Amino acid sequence: MFSAMARAATTTDAFNAVAEPRRRQILDVLAGGERPVNDLVDLLDLAQPLVSKHLRVLREVGLVDVRDAGRQRVYRLNAVPLKAVHDWVKGYAQAWEERFSALDDVLEELKAEENGT
């Protein structure tokens, strides 16, 4: 038995992992190839413990893999969990395209008015 949680963890899936800008930055760097932690510290200009913490979230969600290399820990991108995000958001592509073409229509109208009705 346990009382209802006041708030559920929000760092347990790809959507949340990727909601944090720092973590997107990390993934963006790793997209260019695997990197030890210190590289990320330098590139992100963020305290080392914070980088490690973000990496932990990414690891728990499966967005990165780690490999030991002497005294370094080399992190590597695993983009697979991002497919879920992509699949969800892809469903809205039509919706924003409609919006854009609706805007185009308005602009066309304005242009037509400019040239006399």
Added chain:
Amino acid sequence: MFSAMARAATTTDAFNAVAEPRRRQILDVLAGGERPVNDLVDLLDLAQPLVSKHLRVLREVGLVDVRDAGRQRVYRLNAVPLKAVHDWVKGYAQAWEERFSALDDVLEELKAEENGT
């Protein structure tokens, strides 16, 4: 002058708005057409104030528009801000496809082994 914030707000962009499952549900419903708040309350089986709060976040991020209709407030999807999410995640498509084809290779190998050698 102000002291450094201990933590920045995380509900101020599309990435974060969409990280919350309830809000994705709301958008999924609105994708089927505009809806008054109470419809969402019924469909999501969530307390009305919570729905209103999630709608507020979505509104602030520009993912929904509102329209007054008598004593109802009708919410409507605006998918445009999702394009940013799509654009970012799209850049990783190649990465997860590589992973999948790497997996395919492994499976092929196992299959080959099964049939002798």
Added chain:
DNA sequence: TTGACATATACCCATATGGGTATATGTTTT
């Protein structure tokens, strides 16, 4: 105008979060 209805807001609460500093852990070099 009084009451029902629809929605937003003001609170309270427990917990998650991200940043920070100090330190533990493990590895390589000297």
Added chain:
DNA sequence: AAAACATATACCCATATGGGTATATGTCAA
């Protein structure tokens, strides 16, 4: 073995977050 290096973890802290209940606000119906 000791020192330097690389990384993870344990804390502390302020604040954001999501859920909940009560209530304010505004609109329509009787």
